[in-house]
Amino acid sequence: MHDLVVAITGASGSIYAIRLLEVLLAAGYRVHLTISESAALVLSRELGIHVDLKNFKIGQLLPEDSDLTSESALAAFIPDRSSFADISSVFGDPKEEGVIYHHYKDFTAGIASGSFLTSGMVICPCSMGTLASIAGGHSENLIHRAADVHLKERRKLIVVPRETPLSSIQLENMKRLADAGVTVMPAMPGFYHTPRSIQDLVDFVVGRICDHLGIEHKLFKRWGDE
Numbered sequence: 001m002h003d004l005v006v007a008i009t010g011a012s013g014s015i016y017a018i019r020l021l022e023v024l025l026a027a028g029y030r031v032h033l034t035i036s037e038s039a040a041l042v043l044s045r046e047l048g049i050h051v052d053l054k055n056f057k058i059g060q061l062l063p064e065d066s067d068l069t070s071e072s073a074l075a076a077f078i079p080d081r082s083s084f085a086d087i088s089s090v091f092g093d094p095k096e097e098g099v100i101y102h103h104y105k106d107f108t109a110g111i112a113s114g115s116f117l118t119s120g121m122v123i124c125p126c127s128m129g130t131l132a133s134i135a136g137g138h139s140e141n142l143i144h145r146a147a148d149v150h151l152k153e154r155r156k157l158i159v160v161p162r163e164t165p166l167s168s169i170q171l172e173n174m175k176r177l178a179d180a181g182v183t184v185m186p187a188m189p190g191f192y193h194t195p196r197s198i199q200d201l202v203d204f205v206v207g208r209i210c211d212h213l214g215i216e217h218k219l220f221k222r223w224g225d226e
């Protein structure tokens with residue numbers, strides 16, 4: 001099983017994080033999840049989702065009706081839907097088994113160390129504040145530290161910023177990260193796949209993240225596909 005770090009920070013677009021988690025868990029990843037205080041605020045404002053960062057349960061983020069064996073989650077993948085249905089029988093409840101939560105101030109978490117192996121980290125959405133902290137190497141919380149670790153270990157780090165317009169300072173921070181090998185993937189859905197719903201727009205962004213993680217999916221219709 002692949003271990004992946006997912007951090008949710010306080011930029012708008014918390015719906016991207018929810019869908020990303022749903023897809024990663026359905027794909028069989030073990031997700032090391034951490035959530036900033038501002039992210040909790042944005043989740044509450046944007047989606048009416050209330051997470052208790054000190055006493056976190058995955059059900060707070062992915063409620064019962066977000067069923068990983070639902071058509072919606074499984075339809076995200078290409079060929080063999082039945083293999084994903086198997087996940088629940090192999091690993092129990094994928095929501096409970098698949099998520100290891102770390103408080104964003106807990107520097108004792110494994111993901112704070114380079115010796116803890118992961119296949120990468122995604123920060124989605126990524127606030128300009130977190131982006132600046134990573135670009136400055138501040139490591140003031142677990143999210144910054146885990147990102148720092150992924151940089152120093154030369155592992156995959158994907159950030160999904162959302163802000164508009166952008167100042168020269170923010171652009172410089174993004175360039176700094178891109179120069180250091182980070183995949184800077186702004187939450188900018190395309191429209192060439194003729195989206196019909198907000199879900200289609202969200203799935204475009206999440207699908208592009210999956211592309212960079214090497215996860216096969218059919219979250220959107222690709223340019224050039226029949």
Ligand SMILES: Cc1cc2nc3c(=O)[nH]c(=O)nc-3n(C[C@H](O)[C@H](O)[C@H](O)COP(=O)(O)O)c2cc1C
Pocket residue numbers: 008009010011012013036037038039041042045126127128129130131162163
């Ligand atoms: C409702 C709401 C929406 C926000 N949207 C954004 C945003 O789109 N982009 C951004 O960079 N910051 C946004 N912010 C500001 C960040 O949450 C703030 O800078 C915070 O300090 C980021 O902290 P964090 O990086 O630890 O999550 C928003 C804040 C709130 C309350």
